[in-house]
Amino acid sequence: MPTAAVPFLRLRVEPVDHHRWVTAGAALALGAAFLMAAFGLPPVDLHGPLHPLGIMDPFCGGTRAARYAAQGNLAEAWRYNPLSIVIVCGAMAAVVRAGIGLVSRRWLTLTIGWAAARRRWVIAIVLVLLVLLEVRQQLRADLLMAGTSTWR
Template structure:
Protein backbone atom coordinates (compact mmCIF):
# COMPACT_ATOMS: atom_id res chain seq x y z
CA UNK A 1 0.00 0.00 0.00
CA UNK A 2 1.43 3.36 -0.95
CA UNK A 3 1.94 6.23 1.44
CA UNK A 4 -0.68 8.26 -0.43
CA UNK A 5 -3.27 5.52 0.03
CA UNK A 6 -2.48 5.41 3.75
CA UNK A 7 -2.87 9.20 3.89
CA UNK A 8 -6.24 9.01 2.09
CA UNK A 9 -7.39 6.30 4.52
CA UNK A 10 -6.22 8.43 7.45
CA UNK A 11 -8.14 11.44 6.16
CA UNK A 12 -11.24 9.30 5.60
CA UNK A 13 -10.93 7.91 9.13
CA UNK A 14 -10.62 11.42 10.59
CA UNK A 15 -13.68 12.62 8.65
CA UNK A 16 -15.65 9.54 9.69
CA UNK A 17 -14.64 10.09 13.30
CA UNK A 18 -15.80 13.70 13.11
CA UNK A 19 -19.16 12.73 11.57
CA UNK A 20 -19.90 9.60 13.63
CA UNK A 21 -18.16 10.59 16.86
CA UNK A 22 -15.97 8.67 19.27
CA UNK A 23 -16.78 4.94 19.19
CA UNK A 24 -18.83 3.57 22.06
CA UNK A 25 -16.93 0.27 21.97
CA UNK A 26 -13.89 -0.20 24.17
CA UNK A 27 -10.70 -0.03 22.09
CA UNK A 28 -8.25 -0.40 24.96
CA UNK A 29 -5.73 -3.16 25.45
CA UNK A 30 -5.35 -5.07 28.73
CA UNK A 31 -2.46 -2.92 30.02
CA UNK A 32 -4.75 0.13 29.96
CA UNK A 33 -6.80 -1.36 32.80
CA UNK A 34 -3.63 -1.80 34.84
CA UNK A 35 -2.95 1.93 34.48
CA UNK A 36 -0.24 1.56 31.83
CA UNK A 37 -0.81 4.00 28.97
CA UNK A 38 0.75 3.68 25.52
CA UNK A 39 1.82 6.57 23.27
CA UNK A 40 -1.41 6.36 21.25
CA UNK A 41 -3.73 6.48 24.28
CA UNK A 42 -6.19 9.32 23.88
CA UNK A 43 -5.50 9.51 20.15
CA UNK A 44 -9.09 8.84 19.08
CA UNK A 45 -10.45 11.52 21.40
CA UNK A 46 -7.68 13.92 20.36
CA UNK A 47 -8.37 13.42 16.65
CA UNK A 48 -12.10 13.91 17.22
CA UNK A 49 -11.38 17.14 19.10
CA UNK A 50 -8.91 18.33 16.45
CA UNK A 51 -11.38 17.73 13.63
CA UNK A 52 -14.04 19.47 15.73
CA UNK A 53 -11.93 22.63 15.91
CA UNK A 54 -10.64 22.24 19.47
CA UNK A 55 -6.84 21.97 19.12
CA UNK A 56 -6.09 22.86 22.77
CA UNK A 57 -8.36 20.07 24.00
CA UNK A 58 -6.85 17.71 21.43
CA UNK A 59 -3.35 18.50 22.75
CA UNK A 60 -4.57 17.77 26.24
CA UNK A 61 -5.50 14.18 25.31
CA UNK A 62 -2.65 13.37 22.93
CA UNK A 63 -0.40 15.81 21.07
CA UNK A 64 0.67 13.15 18.56
CA UNK A 65 -2.38 14.03 16.43
CA UNK A 66 -0.68 17.24 15.25
CA UNK A 67 2.30 15.60 13.52
CA UNK A 68 0.01 12.82 12.22
CA UNK A 69 -2.37 15.38 10.71
CA UNK A 70 0.54 17.41 9.28
CA UNK A 71 2.08 14.34 7.64
CA UNK A 72 -1.25 13.29 6.13
CA UNK A 73 -1.92 16.76 4.74
CA UNK A 74 1.66 17.11 3.44
CA UNK A 75 1.47 13.74 1.70
CA UNK A 76 -1.87 14.58 0.10
CA UNK A 77 -0.50 17.95 -1.06
CA UNK A 78 2.60 16.21 -2.45
CA UNK A 79 0.44 13.69 -4.33
CA UNK A 80 -1.74 16.47 -5.75
CA UNK A 81 1.31 18.43 -6.95
CA UNK A 82 2.83 15.29 -8.47
CA UNK A 83 -0.39 14.53 -10.29
CA UNK A 84 -0.79 18.10 -11.54
CA UNK A 85 2.81 18.53 -12.71
CA UNK A 86 3.71 14.96 -13.64
CA UNK A 87 6.94 15.27 -11.65
CA UNK A 88 7.90 12.91 -8.81
CA UNK A 89 9.25 14.28 -5.54
CA UNK A 90 11.59 12.04 -3.57
CA UNK A 91 13.17 12.62 -0.20
CA UNK A 92 16.39 10.68 0.24
CA UNK A 93 18.18 11.73 3.42
CA UNK A 94 21.74 10.60 3.86
CA UNK A 95 22.41 7.75 6.30
CA UNK A 96 23.71 10.25 8.89
CA UNK A 97 20.57 12.37 8.64
CA UNK A 98 18.44 9.22 8.76
CA UNK A 99 20.15 8.16 12.02
CA UNK A 100 19.53 11.59 13.55
CA UNK A 101 15.87 11.51 12.51
CA UNK A 102 15.42 8.02 13.96
CA UNK A 103 17.08 9.10 17.22
CA UNK A 104 14.83 12.16 17.46
CA UNK A 105 11.77 10.00 16.68
CA UNK A 106 12.61 7.45 19.37
CA UNK A 107 13.29 10.21 21.92
CA UNK A 108 9.97 11.88 21.03
CA UNK A 109 8.09 8.57 21.48
CA UNK A 110 9.74 8.01 24.87
CA UNK A 111 8.82 11.55 25.93
CA UNK A 112 5.24 11.01 24.70
CA UNK A 113 5.01 7.73 26.62
CA UNK A 114 6.12 9.49 29.81
CA UNK A 115 3.66 12.33 29.18
CA UNK A 116 0.79 9.93 28.56
CA UNK A 117 1.61 7.99 31.71
CA UNK A 118 1.55 11.24 33.71
CA UNK A 119 -1.96 11.85 32.31
CA UNK A 120 -3.25 8.35 33.06
CA UNK A 121 -6.07 9.67 35.24
CA UNK A 122 -7.43 11.74 32.32
CA UNK A 123 -6.98 8.93 29.78
CA UNK A 124 -8.77 6.33 31.89
CA UNK A 125 -11.86 8.49 32.46
CA UNK A 126 -14.91 7.68 30.40
CA UNK A 127 -15.70 9.97 27.49
CA UNK A 128 -18.59 12.37 28.21
Protein backbone atom coordinates in the same frame (compact mmCIF):
# COMPACT_ATOMS: atom_id res chain seq x y z
CA MET B 1 39.35 12.30 -3.43
CA PRO B 2 36.69 13.28 -0.86
CA THR B 3 33.07 12.48 -1.66
CA ALA B 4 30.45 15.20 -1.70
CA ALA B 5 28.19 15.34 1.32
CA VAL B 6 24.73 13.90 0.70
CA PRO B 7 22.03 16.42 1.66
CA PHE B 8 19.83 15.25 4.53
CA LEU B 9 16.61 16.34 2.81
CA ARG B 10 16.17 16.83 -0.89
CA LEU B 11 13.02 18.12 -2.57
CA ARG B 12 12.46 17.24 -6.23
CA VAL B 13 9.67 17.50 -8.76
CA GLU B 14 9.14 14.26 -10.67
CA PRO B 15 6.82 13.18 -13.49
CA VAL B 16 5.68 10.03 -11.59
CA ASP B 17 4.34 9.52 -8.07
CA HIS B 18 6.76 7.16 -6.34
CA HIS B 19 4.89 7.28 -3.03
CA ARG B 20 1.34 6.13 -3.77
CA TRP B 21 1.30 4.05 -0.59
CA VAL B 22 1.86 7.24 1.47
CA THR B 23 -1.08 8.91 -0.26
CA ALA B 24 -3.31 5.86 0.24
CA GLY B 25 -2.43 5.62 3.94
CA ALA B 26 -2.91 9.35 4.42
CA ALA B 27 -6.30 9.27 2.69
CA LEU B 28 -7.43 6.38 4.90
CA ALA B 29 -6.21 8.12 8.06
CA LEU B 30 -7.89 11.39 7.11
CA GLY B 31 -11.07 9.60 6.17
CA ALA B 32 -11.17 7.90 9.57
CA ALA B 33 -10.44 11.18 11.38
CA PHE B 34 -13.16 13.06 9.51
CA LEU B 35 -15.68 10.24 10.01
CA MET B 36 -14.96 10.38 13.75
CA ALA B 37 -15.27 14.17 13.67
CA ALA B 38 -18.69 13.87 12.06
CA PHE B 39 -20.11 10.77 13.76
CA GLY B 40 -18.16 10.29 17.00
CA LEU B 41 -15.70 7.75 18.29
CA PRO B 42 -15.85 4.11 17.16
CA PRO B 43 -17.94 1.77 19.33
CA VAL B 44 -15.07 -0.70 19.75
CA ASP B 45 -12.34 -0.64 22.39
CA LEU B 46 -9.04 0.30 20.75
CA HIS B 47 -6.97 0.38 23.92
CA GLY B 48 -3.85 -1.63 24.59
CA PRO B 49 -3.95 -4.51 27.09
CA LEU B 50 -2.35 -2.46 29.90
CA HIS B 51 -4.73 0.51 29.58
CA PRO B 52 -7.31 -0.85 32.08
CA LEU B 53 -4.48 -1.16 34.62
CA GLY B 54 -3.65 2.54 34.25
CA ILE B 55 -0.51 2.04 32.17
CA MET B 56 -0.60 4.37 29.17
CA ASP B 57 1.43 4.06 25.99
CA PRO B 58 2.64 6.93 23.77
CA PHE B 59 -0.37 6.53 21.49
CA CYS B 60 -3.05 6.63 24.20
CA GLY B 61 -5.59 9.33 23.49
CA GLY B 62 -4.70 9.28 19.82
CA THR B 63 -8.18 8.40 18.58
CA ARG B 64 -9.87 11.18 20.54
CA ALA B 65 -7.05 13.57 19.64
CA ALA B 66 -7.35 12.76 15.92
CA ARG B 67 -11.08 13.45 16.14
CA TYR B 68 -10.45 16.83 17.77
CA ALA B 69 -7.73 17.66 15.25
CA ALA B 70 -10.11 16.86 12.37
CA GLN B 71 -12.69 19.15 14.00
CA GLY B 72 -10.08 21.91 14.16
CA ASN B 73 -9.94 21.89 17.97
CA LEU B 74 -6.15 21.74 18.24
CA ALA B 75 -6.09 22.65 21.95
CA GLU B 76 -8.14 19.56 22.85
CA ALA B 77 -6.18 17.43 20.41
CA TRP B 78 -2.93 18.57 22.08
CA ARG B 79 -4.40 17.80 25.49
CA TYR B 80 -5.08 14.18 24.56
CA ASN B 81 -2.05 13.47 22.35
CA PRO B 82 0.09 16.02 20.48
CA LEU B 83 1.25 13.37 18.02
CA SER B 84 -2.22 13.36 16.46
CA ILE B 85 -1.83 16.94 15.25
CA VAL B 86 1.39 15.96 13.46
CA ILE B 87 -0.28 12.90 11.92
CA VAL B 88 -3.44 14.72 10.78
CA CYS B 89 -1.47 17.67 9.34
CA GLY B 90 1.00 15.31 7.65
CA ALA B 91 -1.87 13.30 6.16
CA MET B 92 -3.49 16.52 4.90
CA ALA B 93 -0.19 17.57 3.31
CA ALA B 94 0.12 14.18 1.58
CA VAL B 95 -3.43 14.39 0.20
CA VAL B 96 -2.90 17.98 -0.99
CA ARG B 97 0.38 16.85 -2.64
CA ALA B 98 -1.55 14.09 -4.41
CA GLY B 99 -4.24 16.50 -5.59
CA ILE B 100 -1.67 18.91 -6.99
CA GLY B 101 0.16 15.99 -8.61
CA LEU B 102 -3.00 14.67 -10.25
CA VAL B 103 -3.80 18.08 -11.71
CA SER B 104 -0.28 19.14 -12.73
CA ARG B 105 1.20 15.69 -13.48
CA ARG B 106 4.21 16.78 -11.41
CA TRP B 107 4.88 15.14 -8.06
CA LEU B 108 6.75 16.85 -5.26
CA THR B 109 9.06 14.21 -3.77
CA LEU B 110 10.96 14.53 -0.51
CA THR B 111 14.01 12.27 -0.28
CA ILE B 112 15.96 11.64 2.91
CA GLY B 113 19.70 10.98 2.67
CA TRP B 114 20.20 8.11 5.14
CA ALA B 115 23.90 8.06 5.90
CA ALA B 116 24.75 5.65 8.75
CA ALA B 117 25.55 8.39 11.28
CA ARG B 118 22.35 10.29 10.40
CA ARG B 119 20.28 7.15 10.80
CA ARG B 120 21.65 6.59 14.30
CA TRP B 121 20.93 10.21 15.28
CA VAL B 122 17.40 10.10 13.89
CA ILE B 123 16.65 6.81 15.65
CA ALA B 124 18.04 8.19 18.92
CA ILE B 125 15.99 11.39 18.63
CA VAL B 126 12.80 9.50 17.77
CA LEU B 127 13.32 7.15 20.73
CA VAL B 128 13.89 10.07 23.11
CA LEU B 129 10.75 11.80 21.81
CA LEU B 130 8.70 8.61 22.23
CA VAL B 131 9.95 8.20 25.81
CA LEU B 132 9.04 11.82 26.56
CA LEU B 133 5.60 11.30 25.02
CA GLU B 134 5.17 8.13 27.10
CA VAL B 135 5.99 10.06 30.29
CA ARG B 136 3.61 12.85 29.27
CA GLN B 137 0.81 10.39 28.54
CA GLN B 138 1.36 8.54 31.80
CA LEU B 139 1.10 11.83 33.70
CA ARG B 140 -2.29 12.31 32.01
CA ALA B 141 -3.58 8.81 32.81
CA ASP B 142 -6.64 10.15 34.65
CA LEU B 143 -7.70 12.16 31.59
CA LEU B 144 -6.97 9.32 29.18
CA MET B 145 -8.85 6.74 31.25
CA ALA B 146 -11.91 8.90 31.87
CA GLY B 147 -14.92 7.22 30.32
CA THR B 148 -12.93 4.48 28.59
CA SER B 149 -12.58 1.64 31.04
CA THR B 150 -14.93 -1.35 30.81
CA TRP B 151 -13.33 -3.15 33.79
CA ARG B 152 -14.74 -0.99 36.58
